[in-house]
Amino acid sequence: MLGVLLVLGATVLGARLAATSDDTVEYWSLKQDVRPGDPVVDGDLTPTRVRLSGGAAGNYVRTDEEFAAPLDQLVWAHDMASGSLVGKDALVARSTQSRSQLPLSVTDGAAPADLARGDLVDVWVGPGPGDEPTGKAVRVLESVRVLQTGGEAAAASGSLAQTVLVDVAREQMQQTVISTVAAGHVTLVRVS
Structure with missing residues (x-):
């Protein structure tokens, strides 16, 4: 009987010690x-x-x-x-700045093939393929976040361009940025 009590006491004591030493x-x-x-x-x-x-x-x-x-x-x-x-x-x-969503028309091959929502990209605009290389490419937006890519929709429709939606702070959204991306060849360079 004494042996059973010792074993039972040791078991209870061991369980209590194990429970209190949980780190x-x-x-x-x-x-x-x-x-x-x-x-x-x-x-x-x-x-x-x-x-x-x-x-x-x-x-x-x-x-x-x-x-x-x-x-x-x-x-x-x-x-x-x-x-x-x-x-x-x-x-x-969450940003306290006013934000805008800017759609960019990006031709096939002018963005990373695996571009995805959440990626940070620099937006460059310059002469496109077949254009006269009269001007240099210019970075118009730096480290903007991709909100949506149109790669799958473009592929399904057979289009050579996709619409990529980027998140831009309102103070970055100047008329010159909008006119530049609308008139030139847009290239996206992933930075993160």
């Missing part, structure tokens, strides 16, 4: 994939208990920490897959 911490992770610029919603987030070592722990958002702003004022900074831990650099404040 996992609860962090936010993603329930689904997110894209850059998507609004952050509560349904995207789920708590996950993990053990992070060293300095890595400070790179992720714990569930007991406050976000930099209310969720309705945040957007995702970059692509993240479902199940990923939410890094502190993954959430950015």
